[in-house]
Amino acid sequence: MFFDVEDVDIAVAELDATQARFETEHPRARLENAATRVYERFWSHFAARDWAAVGTIVSESLSGADHRRVVNAGDRGSRESVIEDLQVAADLGFTIGMADVVAIRGERLALTRVRAAGRDPETIQNDAINVVEIDADERLTLIVVYDLDDFDSAIDELDARYLADEAAPYADAWSAITQGYGAFNRREGIATTPDWVNIDHRRAVAVAPGELTDYVHAAWDLEQDVSIYIEAVHRLTNRGAVISHATRATSREGFDAEWRMVLLVAVDGVVNHCEVFDEGDLDVALARFDHLNRPAQRLENAASQIAERFFAYFAACDWDSLATTLADNVSHDDRRHVVNAGVLHGRDTQIANLQAIAEVGITDFSSTVIATRGACLALVQTRSSGPDQAFDGVLTEELGVVEINSDNQMAAYVTFDPGDFDSAVAELDARYLAGEAAPYARTWSFITRAYAAVNRNELPAMTPDSEFIDHRAVLTAEREDLTGYLPALWDLTPDVKVYVEAVHRLNELGAVMTHTARGTSEEGFDAEWRTVVVGVTDGDLYRRVEVFDEPDLDAALARFDELHRQAPRLHNVASQVSDRFLAHFAARDWGAMAEMTADDFSSDDRRRVVGAGVQLGRDVDIDNMRAWADVGIASMTSHVIATRGDRLFLGRTRFFGPEQGPDTFHSEVLGLVEIDTENRVVARVVFDADELDAAIAELDARYLAGEASTHSHTWTLVTDAFVALNQRKIPATTSDWVNIDHRRLVPIGTGDLAAYLSVAWELSPQSYLYVAAVHRLSSLGAVITHVAAGTSPEGLDAEWQVIDVMTFEGDRINRCELFDESDLDTALARFDELHGQTRKLENAASRAEHRLFDRSSTHDWAAIAEILAPDSFVDDRRRVVNVGFWDGRDAVMAKMRALAEGLAQVSLTVIATRGKRLSLARVRSFNPDSRREGFAVELLGIAEIDTDGRIAAHVFFDADDIDAAFEELDARYLAGEAAAYAHTWSVTSRANAKFNRHELPATTPDPVYIDHRSLVSIEGVDLATSVGALWDLTSDTSAYIEAVHQLTEDGTVTTQVLKMTSQDGFDAELRLTYVIVVEGNLLSRVEVFEGSDLEVALAHFDQVTCRDQPK
DSSP states (O other): OOOOGGGHHHHHHHHHHHHHHHHHHSOOOOOOOHHHHHHHHHHHHHHTTOHHHHHHHEEEEEEEEEOOSSSOOOOOOSHHHHHHHHHHHHHTTOEEEEEEEEEEETTTEEEEEEEEEOSSTTTOEEEEEEEEEEOTTSOEEEEEEEOTTOHHHHHHHHHHHHHHTTTGGGHHHHHHHHHHHHHHHTTOOOOEEEEEEEEEOOSSSOOOTTOHHHHHHHHHHHEEEEEEEEEEEEEEETTEEEEEEEEEEEETTSOEEEEEEEEEEEEESEEEEEEEEOGGGHHHHHHHHHHHTSOOOOOOOHHHHHHHHHHHHHHTTOHHHHHHTEEEEEEEEEOOSSSOOOEEESHHHHHHHHHHHHHTTOOEEEEEEEEEETTTEEEEEEEEEOTTSOTTOEEEEEEEEEEEOTTSOEEEEEEEOTTOHHHHHHHHHHHHHHTTTGGGHHHHHHHHHHHHHHHTTOOOOEEEEEEEEEOSSSOSSOOSSHHHHHHHHHHHOTTOEEEEEEEEEESSSEEEEEEEEEEEOTTSOEEEEEEEEEEEESSSSEEEEEEEEGGGHHHHHHHHHHHHHSOOOOOOHHHHHHHHHHHHHHTTOHHHHHHTEEEEEEEEEOOTTTOOEEEEOHHHHHHHHHHHHHTTOOEEEEEEEEEETTTEEEEEEEEEOTTOOTTOOSEEEEEEEEEOTTSOEEEEEEEETTOHHHHHHHHHHHHHHTTTGGGHHHHHHHHHHHHHHHTTOOOOEEEEEEEEEOOSSSOOOTTOHHHHHHHHHHHOTTOEEEEEEEEEEOSSEEEEEEEEEEEOTTOOEEEEEEEEEEEEETTEEEEEEEEETTOHHHHHHHHHHHHHTSOOOOOHHHHHHHHHHHHHHTTOHHHHHHHEEEEEEEEEOOSSSOOOEEESHHHHHHHHHHHHTTOSEEEEEEEEEETTTEEEEEEEEEOTTOOTTOOSEEEEEEEEEOTTSOEEEEEEEETTOHHHHHHHHHHHHHHTTTGGGHHHHHHHHHHHHHHHTTOOOOEEEEEEEEEOOTTTOEESOOHHHHHHHHHHHEEEEEEEEEEEEEEOSSEEEEEEEEEEEETTSOEEEEEEEEEEEEETTEEEEEEEEETTOHHHHHHHHHHHHHHTSOO
């Protein structure tokens, strides 16, 4: 609507009319409480001249005062005088009523505007401010009158009376708030903490977080006259209030304005937190206030509760009860520098010490929990006191780490000086790492290192694509990642120290923690605040950090669980090395990159257009990296597509310029990275972004040649299966193969996998599958995660991951079970279960050997003495590193003691057994500081036990001296348990030796040869023909006897391991059970069974040897 310039009066009138219509359609909620309702009834009774009713609504103790400067009724403070004045006014024809409610406090106080008018309102009309108060019976006890322009005095009166009554329990908070309003109206700074939080939630005129003070000063500059007051108090506690607040202002041009808002104010001596809301968002403000004022969860755990009981029993001198809180072997390690009790051991010693403390006048200990770790550890601050101590009653103060055992008894107490906080936290973390955190030692070790870095004002180690999300209601720094947030924090509080107060959740993914930060601002103000942190790790790097307000622990735990349910990010050692390498590239740290690159590094760029071909050498690669930086490549990221073992991964690598964001990049390639045993980059192969097939093939070939080589046959079958699937063929399976789908949403019926695949290929002809990760690989099969990517007939792209458990029989799949990608643990457990169904190779000798090394790792020398025979000896026949000959149990144990400190653990893999008393094992001893999968010593060891089951002999050989080891094993077997059937065993072992020389064993003229295996199942075929065919198909074949299950004068039942290399270079290993019958020096019968059909073979042996006996 527009008006001519000279029609300003008409325009103003229209504006007033529009405002009136708006207020009629959208009336502002009227302020009211019990006091306003009582006062309104009071004036209603006056209008009706119902003096009796007026008398009932006025307290006998009514007091009043009239502070008006001109029209003043004086201080007439009784019910009778008030009624008398009202009757006079009525007789004069006055109408009096409550025109408006200006402000309220609680339920009993109100500030109102009262209007009095004569018979001719045009000539006689007067408005005044009335402060009214009622009692618990809702009767008026106070009426104080002020001129309209004496508003500040009226507000002061209202607030003072509120402070003396309903606000009295929260006097400190209310005084701090009203003093802030007084300061503002005097144009003085409001008293706040140095780190006070201020945030504006209003939609139209929101002030940026932290800028409220600047906004106030700007308002003072713009307005000639501005004042604020509290209209209503909606919530008041000792921590703050929620209030409705009104602002009145007059501009320098003379325009008046008034507006309202809702304030959430928190105080800690002075204002430390303020949030502003629109007037209509009262419910939101109240909810926010309740959220912030939720009581902080008490810091405690089982250990702190035991400590609390311990100190309570001490104060009561209840030594018997105190003794129940202590373990028999409790230790107290006093590490204070001056007053120091040393180390005390045992419950009785500890109680005697406590009784001595009580006798010198210490009567009480108080404890405050500072930090907890799990259930069994707490860090407490303790103070001892007595009746005759200093004015504050405190004699000593110390920090103590409390540790309890599984019986909830105090097992250890370590004390520190109060100023030795860092040492106390380090002790707490070290004990946590050795105890409850041990299953997740890598995670917790990294987290403690990350906090140590922060306390040195250094950034913790992070992945290049790490994420930082701040869920707190008020952001303390406008930063999007830790690399920005932490330096901003150090700028504000240079001496800030952060420690973990409590660990709420810890697993292989990361942790949920509450941490406490303490620091002093540059202005000298001390501050302390708590934050809940969700930290997700990726090896020795942070991949994600999310922070929450302290009361939002439940939300943080829910978020952690959500992240845990998500499929774990593909990574391995190689990808982690690559991440660090790329981080060094972004920092242009060429020296660090060179250290991470192997001397014999090779790069093979197979891109079709811009491929650089093969380049060799570390220096060449670093020069290439420098060249990339020179042409504007600022950084690179690598998203892992597939991993193989620890040393290989395939990633999608993107190259970024200096100003590019995550969605804009120079180029993208597929990059294969391989590391060596020293975790250095040894090879890089680059492909065009669309050459996934070629990249996966290279990845698999390198895996087969490296970490998968020990199970090359299995891995070849896995890759062949995926090649077949991508050619729309069903992989080779046994006739009775098992296929089960355990997925929850789209399960395939048991046995229907082949039919499902055929339908899937029709629906998504462009689908492609590849192995993303290998979780387990053995001679039995594999556990893998595969990725399926495809396009539906409607053109929709989809990609999903599935976990497969695959097992093989010969060259065919005999079982395939599918799991959801989040059910990896279930799939691995299932694979272990299937593995467990195969017979474990062991006997009494191997079990004794395992016991020996188990006890050695715990230094249980008494148990070791029981395991070794008195005449036990060690004969080390290794060629270079050789410990010689140890003769006798005492000598053996003495040597073991000398070696025990240098070896963290020993692993045994049983290769072969002979009877009950002999075993041959591959022994690996690991150094405590060795790299993953590295070992200090590898050898072959024969263990022999005596008739009492004690180890009588050890004979060691070099790891590659397998023939000598088997020769010794068989010689000892022949001299021992096999002696009664020495001829039979000699014939059997000679036949095996002949086979390994590619010579046929000596047989009777008409030997029986039967192969009972389900796949080949042949009977009556000539043994020589069968063996010859095997030699023709393989370039290298050997066999060894793994176990002897039966040995008689007629023959043997053995398990033999057949190792073969095909003409194409693929290795295979078969485990077969043989039934062999001998006649003189010749074999008369050879029957072959599956390795798992031992019971069938034994029964068959009994049958044929009984049948062959002369009648």
